[in-house]
Amino acid sequence: MTKTIAALLSATVLIFSGCGSSTGPEVAKTGYEGKKINTYLQGLHVDVDTAKSKLEAAGFEIVATYTPVKGGTTVIFTNSELKAEAAKPKRAQAAILRLFIDDKEKTISFNNPVYFGKAYMQGEYNHAVFNAQLEKINAAFPDLKPSVDVWDFDALATYHFMVSMPYFEDTDLLGEGTNEELLAKANAYKKGKLKIFQMKLSDNSYLLGYELGSRTSKFTSKIGRANAGLLPWTIVIEDGKATALSAKYHIAISYPLLDMSGFMGIMTVPGAVVNDLQKTFK
Known part of the structure; x- marks a missing residue:
């Protein structure tokens, strides 16, 4: 049963189709190479206070909450591991993760730490750090599913919408x-x-x-x-x-x-x- 649960948790991060071009050397092989990765982890609704308590119990620090749309709340959170990565030059965006709680649609949606970590850290991406955050989130919220929003893992470090559109470094x-x-x-x-x-x-x-x-x-x-x-x-x-x-x-x-x-x-x-x-x- 333990092995089955572990396999299900790992499956939430991948959609096993498609491929992208290589973007350079990795710190270590991740197992995601040549595959699509989901942008978000989605699940059934929990209220803001419950979500914050679960995140804190998982070792995260709540940074702030914000209302981006009527009936919705963004919970911004971090921890020492994320802040250490983000302290590197030009990597500050990697400091936080986000949880959107939609009271209208009765859903929740986490930023996938691996997806955004790969995009923001680029050649300095440390899979062990960002995958650890994914595992903490999945353990605290065990019924999350992969979003339909996906992109090629290998292409995230050089992501841009199309020719002439900006890259990560084009701030x-x-x-x-x-x-x-x-x-x-x-x-x-x-x-x-x-x-x-x-x-x-x-x-x-x-x-x-x-x-x-x-x-x-x-x-x-x-x-x-x-x-x-x-x-x-x-x-x-x-x-x-x-x-x-x-x-x-x-x-x-x-x-x-x-x-x-x-x-x-x-x-x-x-x-x-x-x-x-x-x-x-x-």
């Missing part, structure tokens, strides 16, 4: 100055009401969760509330620059099944995201 520049000046602006803008969380990762890097304008953030209702956990947006302050993942990249990798028609339906959103966030650092 949006929001402002420049000393780290201290940028943090002060982020905390002062609109009296800090838009800042959801602030996390120090090293003496030189910080990750902030930030709220977009009310009109901008409505795009999730158009392309699918099930993945609304990509909000709040995150800002990295590092080396005297405030940056954010390119809006086109962040939306596309969070909605891997979104086609060109879907993108055209929200064509003004990426520009609006940058505009919203740049106001903070003027």
